[in-house]
Amino acid sequence: MTTDRVLLLAPRPNDTAPRLGAAAARRGLRVLTARDWRVPAAAPAAWPAHLYGGPLLADSVAGELGVLPLEPPADWLARLPRELSGRQVESVTLAEARRLRRPAFVKPPTDKFFPARIYPDGSRLPGPDAFDDDLPVLVSDIACFAREYRLFVLDGAVHTGSRYAVGPALDPLPLDEDPYAAEVRAFAAELLADSACRLPSASVVDVGLLQDGGWASVEANPAWASGGYACDPERVLDVVCRAAGPATEAADADRAFARPVPAGPSEFL
Template structure:
């Protein structure tokens, strides 16, 4: 039996591309069934998982996997040299009176991240647990956003995904590519030891400030955009540890 990567039963362009990329690889990508249940006879063969975060966590428990990810407060520990904006981390109740801020829940589940003129305007605010952990950031203007699948301190594949408030996966210019890799090199030299060996890093050009880190995400639930699926699959597999 091949080593298996469990795919979410939800068909997406990303999961379809990963499935195609695996056809000539030593890995079998299997959706199993719609009940988020890996049959007992396959569980020892499952070495990784890819899909929505809740799905991945359920499968990881069934198949004895550790899903690597950055620490919840990791971004708040990064020097302003690399983030180029003020970021805070704490409980939602600490920021209830803040206005005009970007707010994101650290567990990705409780509410959709965004810019809020008032924190109490979060959809469903009255039902939220005020003790959940969140990030806040001053509001800045993104000019270009780029996703990078990183393994062992190296960008294995990358793709733009947003340019001037529009979805855009076109190739970077030669200058943009050079600047991105130089920025990444300086960043990873300083912070590699604080991250899993396999991770997704998002970078941005902030208007008036230049290149900056947006955030770090787990590879096992990150979208591919126009990244090379075969190379992204390598990072995804390495982001899961078989216990």
């Protein structure tokens, strides 16, 4: 990677952004934090760019910067076999989810349009006045995880990882310092090798140990919108730069995972 590049961070950075920015600066990248949802005037127009932030940042500036943000398919978790998901998961529209008459965990796949949580039934979900009926959502059986781990994946292998929760409590720890590290890596290898696990070359996968035993996938997310917890920031940067880099450099196989973004200056301005 040449050093005449830019890493653009979101206006409201999370705890990972400063560590990622420091890693990028050590490589010679110019690190900029957007003041609003626009490309900063200080960004050299001719330099290849990468970004790190949430979906709003990607939708606001990726097209103008020529960045191709990669993200897992919205129905990724629902496509997995039961032995890898650990529970029944369906990809449905919000209108279909509103007809649920049982408790379920419901979430939008990537964008946080409404809170991801257990809903007593579908009547508690946002109504049609708030979101379109055809908004895709994931509906999952309720699963209780004893431990959860974040894995930054590059070219089908775990590039860096971190524990992030023990029970309901946030408890970050580098993966290799966790007593279950070997089991996490073994399950991740099985998951990533499965034909149903279709992911871009750079992404984030969360996995966990169920309270009743056994390993399961929690979810998959875009690397450019995911916190790093106790992951190695240098290796997180490797994944982020691939997951949100110049469209001209993207592999053909990754183009199927591109997030649709406005081609020019953002519609959010």
